[in-house]
Structure formats: C-alpha cells, structure tokens
Amino acid sequence: MPEPESSQPPQEQQPTALAAEDLGFERFHSVLHKRTVMSVSGLREEVLSLYHTWRGCCGVLLFLYSVILAKGIENIRNEIQDTMEPLIDPVHGHGSQSLVNLLVTGHAVSNVWDGDRECSGMKLHGIHKQASVGFLTLMESLRYCKEMSLVGPESPSEQARRVFQSFDPEDNGFIPESLLEDVMKALDLVSEPEYASKVLTPKSRPGQDSGIPDSFPIYHYNGLKQSNHNERVEYVEGTALVLGFEDPMVRTDDTPVKRCLQTKWPYIELLWTTDRSPSLN
Template sequence: MDDDEPRRFFGPSRDLGSTIGGGDGAQPPPRLGDPLSAADAEALMSIVGQPELPESWKQGFFFAGYQSYGLQQVSGGPCGVIAAVQAFLLRALLQRAPSAAAVLEVDEKLRHEALLDALAEVLFRNAGDGKKAVVLVPSSSAAVPLSLSSIRCLQPALFTSYEQLRYHLNQRPYRDLLLNPSGCGIPLLLYSLVWTRGVESIRERDADDPKTCAMIGAHGYCTQELVNLMVIGKAYSNVFDGTKRLGSAKDGWCVLQGVPRRGNVGFLSLFEAFKCIESHYTVLFSPDAGVDPQDANRAIELYYFDQLARQSDQIRLTVLPRQLPSHLSTGFEDGESMIDRCIRTKWKDASVDWNGSDVIL
C-alpha cells in the first residue's frame, strides 16, 4: 500500500497484556477508552478556550529543511507549542549527538528520534508528571478534529510508562497522526496535553482564575498557561519563581502560582522587564552540551531559531555577560533588539554580537 494513501484507524487494542510482535523493544499497546462524550468534549474545549481551533493550527510536526534540526511553523498561532517541542528536541539532540557539529547538521534518523523524545517528554514526564500520558486519537485518520462538534471522534489511549509511549509514538497510527505535515498533529498534542493533565486539575489546581483559564488566547495564539503546561507540567499563568500572595489576611489572600522548579529547558521573557509579553515564541540554544548556562564569566555561543521565519541561514550569537556596550545604560532601551533584551534577563548587562547576521528587532 502506498504510504500516502489514507488509512482508517479504529483504535489500538484494549488488551494491555497483548504485545506487538518483534524483538525491537516492543511495548504493550495502550488501553483504549470510550470516545469522548458530549460533556467530555465540551469540558475539553472549554479549557482549550475556543469552540473551534483556527485553521492555522492544522499542521503536524515536521522538519522544514531550512535548518536540519528545525521544525516548521506554517502560519501564525501555534508558535508556543512548536517552540516548546523544538526546545525539548534540541535537548534530546544534545544527549544523543556525538558532537556540537552533529547537532547543527543532524541527519534524518537522529532528528526523528529526538523529535519523538521531545513529544514523549512533554506528554509523559511533564503533563503526566512521570506517571501517565493520554493520547487522544481520532477513530479515523482522515478526521479533522478542530471543533467542538468534531472532537467526539477522539478516544483516549492510556500509556502507563515512558518507554511504552515512546515506542508507540514511532508506530502507526500515532506516528502518522502527529507527524503528517498537513495533518492535525498540533491539535492532537494540545488535546492530549490537556487530557493528560486533567481538565479539573488545570481548572482547580493550576489556574489563577478558573473562569478565564485557556490554552489559546486572543488572535489564536498560545497562552502562557499552555507553554507552562508543556515546559513544567502545570498550566500556571505566571513566569516568576514560586508563588506570590496579594491582598491581606484580613481581606483574604489571592495566591498567584509561578514556576515551582527549574525546568529541563529554560524560559526567557520580557514580561518581568516590561510588565508585558510578546506573543511569539522562538528558541535560543547552545550546541555544546558542556556549556554551563549559569556561568557569567565567559563568552557563550548561542544559536537563534525561529520556526516561522523560513530561516535559511544559521544565526549565531556571542553573548558576553557583564560587558554592556558603552552606549547603553540599562540594555533595555528602545531600539534594542527584543532578542538582546530577552538575553539580558538571563545574563545581566550582556553585550550580544550577531556575528554578521542582520539583527532581528
């Protein structure tokens, strides 16, 4: 059968005791639940935040060819999801690749394995707290589950170990559903993240305001809650460390939840510097696994990648901590690159050399 020919998928086996044949580390299939009820579908989309996902969200996870390690974003909207997966993908490459050069010029096989690592990490170890993952799969591979009325075709497939999930992400139907460029991999990951964490857990335990918590906000963009769910496993609204209390003991405290621990990938934002936040998410990384991000005494080589920019050239930045250029007083002046300013929230008073690339303002 031709690989491009549509296939129908009627769900994995309900029998956790059965196995898929082969001596290649095969894992038992997940347990498949009943399709979403009308109430389930409504609860899911209430947390998603929109009755129908924007058309810009209809894409899967795939490599563009602009940079060998880089995922492609087709149009504006799901940048937070793609950037978070990209960051964990690069982290996986640093663990798998034999050298920095192998990260920057990664081959097809290695980047595919790293992408599966990234998807498994955000689902099982983050949203699932290292205990479980639920992948919501459509009853047909031809389904387009973007709206409240169409997601009732989704069935929860429960994975109870990281190895089980990681193995099946490379098998049909999961591989085709998530990695088909023109498919619905991003919506399916979004739904699966919410279902894994739990609608009630997000609403009652994570959200500052249960009535307004959403994964997709204005103009179809990712919210901070969704990015935090992927990066730290909790759909918190804030990026400061720990928790903050507003109000008083007399009038009652309002507790705002921030980042509870250092994540496996970092997050830089202008929010704390300007009390506002940009709506586009991109990635900065070092291909050298030996770099200590807390070392403020030597030059640090970073690469910048924007999955939406059709970025044909590698952009290498040299960061010199504590060497603010003489013409700047704070490093956050108007006219300074947003990327430079984000970098200075991590490395105080840094100078940033774009090494001949055009500065992205």
C-alpha cells in the same frame, strides 16, 4: 492520543485521517482516540508510530490534548487562579499564562513569581521549582512584566543583578550609600559596618566554573511566511556569545530577538549564519 491505522514501520506508514490537511473541527474530534502509555520509552514508540499524524495540521492540538490528559483536567482546574479563563484566547489564539506555565514547568499556575504570595487575604500561586527549560518574553524588555529567578537557571552574576535591581527599581544605576549594608546582606556577604565601608572587587578563583557557557548555539523559528525571507519558513541558526558584565565594544545588532535574550543575559551578542537577523513579528 489517536490509534494508528497501520502496523507498518514509521517510515512506511500511510497518513491517518488526523493528518489530512482539510480536516474540519468536528471531524477532527470525531476520530480522536485515547491511548495510555506507562513509560517514556513507550511514549516515544507511540509518537514515532504516528509520525505523519503529529506532523499534520492538527499536531499541535494533539500535543496539547495529550499534555492536558497526562496532567489531569481536575488537577489543572485546581492550579488555575481563574477557572473561567480559557487556556487559549478565543479571539487572538494566544496561550494563557497558565498554559505557558503548564508546558514549561508542569504546573498550570497563573503567575510567574517565585513561590506563593498573599494579596488581601487571597493566596496567589507562582513557580515553586526550577524547570529544566525556560521561557523568555519580549514583554519583559518592554517592562510590561518581570520574570523571576525560578523561570530560568540563575547564576551568581544574575543573582547580583537581581539584588541590585531590587534596591534600584527605577534602573538609575545608583544605590544610596546608606543601603550598602542591606545590599551586602542580601548578597550573603560580610555586612558588618567596618567591612561595609569598603567594597572590594572579587577575583575569580583559579579553576572555578561559573556554570555559564561563553557561547552556545541558538536556533530561531518563525512559522509566519510573511516574516521569513522569500516567504519560506525555515530555521535560522546562530551563535550566542555571553560577555558577562563587560559591555561589548562593538554591538552586532539591536533586534527584538536580541532584546528578548538580554532579559536573561544582559551582555549577549548574536552571530547568525545568514546575512539578516530573524524576525519575531
């Protein structure tokens, strides 16, 4: 973390050299300074004291370097599957899966499945612990990849969908009757043959909270000028409505933003405060 160049309060601090818009690559690294803090409150104070620096053109790099140093370079190397793979793609500038996992979960593993797996004697590391934040990708809606349950909090209904999909990998919407007992076992339900022959619709218990809000605020940000209305980069605010298993009678839209969120909440509707849906492009 860079040293502040002024002892003035944050609101009066003058921009440092790191905040300059025309700062070159070599100049940027020549003026970097490392500072160690021992508490969250100390970290917050340091960040606020360097507000102009973090807000500058190199703020993202400062954040990335701080995360890497806080985690430890050697620890990151031990967690990455292929140490020859760069954290940032040198051609397109995309973050690798290891970098995304590091920022979301604190571990730079290269995979998104639950726990570790073995493949031809090789141990492949995945996600071991539930993170407080999640990461959704449009690639999953296109079936290029599949996120696992530990990437985001899993509700009972989502667990049921996951189990059903494991017995219906082609997404046909049907499970053979012969597999009903196995499905009920996977759901931790009574699975004796005499019970498996009858499927009852469970009723919600009075006062039982599913833990899933009926609605929540949603904010969208796209930093590309050409992807914003009138090429003005700004946040777009909206409301997400989670409808459970019921397929809505009226659909609000079918945009990439919605399809991305549907990988987590299949029956979700989005109501934006603007007259146009934001773009992911």
